[in-house]
Amino acid sequence: MSAEQHVSSVDGAGDGPTDGLFDRLQEAVAAIRGSLQAAGRDDRPQAALILGSGLGPYAETFEDRFAIDYQDIPHFPVSSVEGHVGRLVFGRVGETQCVTMQGRVHFYEGYDLAKVTLPLRVMLLLGADKVVVTNAAGGLGKDLEVGDLVLIRDHLNLFGASPLRGPNDDRLGPRFPDMTYAYDAALRRLAEEAAASCDIGLKHGIYAGLFGPAYETPAEIEMLRRLGADLVGMSTVPEVIVANHMGAKVLGISCVTNLAAGSMDEALCHDEVTDVAQRVRGTFEQLLSTILRRFSD
């Protein structure tokens, strides 16, 4: 069967951001498999991790670690920010085989969402059927406090865009994927049990994803509150759409790094976000490790 027969497209839309995506993914996967084999490895990751602000160093705690630079993987977006690490890291947490991205690009840097989510698709094609996505978020739910860890139970896509825009390739997933169970209930239960087992508090919330990079105005936060959001951030939603498109189960956890704009009579600053992310990092990493270990139980 030719590639075209898998692709639902319309005349004139063949140059959309997803056009040729399947072939690009195959090339990236082949290069990664080649690097793994050359190192005498045959990793079949069970879990793909997306590490939010400040959590990147978690990859260095993997046992039996192996990293591949994005430069050595065809079609991987390399961040324009100088000095940024960009590598795919394999390893184990307990008995669970993991893969994660150290460094990533964002929509607000100018990449389209199909490109932003390409590394996740590659991690899933390498074998991962679970995705754990973490992020820093502003808190606007009335029970939320700075430093809280919050299990995402649903989201609002306010990017005004989708990573699936463009021709659909049925080999990757359906044209119209279901999002009713976007955040898997069984994984949420597992995360709650893991949190309880190490005495870490875990709240629940709905995450509103906006493209940024400006933080929200107080009026926008009030709008999001009325829409039912508890958390606001500039990531996660595109990855969760792609994971669902490819049939993977998703667990999402936010760290509340600040109360959303207008909650207090003061300006938001990025330093506050990174400071709090740093402060909570130890607890967040302990929770992540406990969860990931349980994937192999």
Ligand code: HPA
């Ligand atoms: N808004 C959007 N993104 C964020 C915030 C916020 O308040 N905090 C951390 N990421």
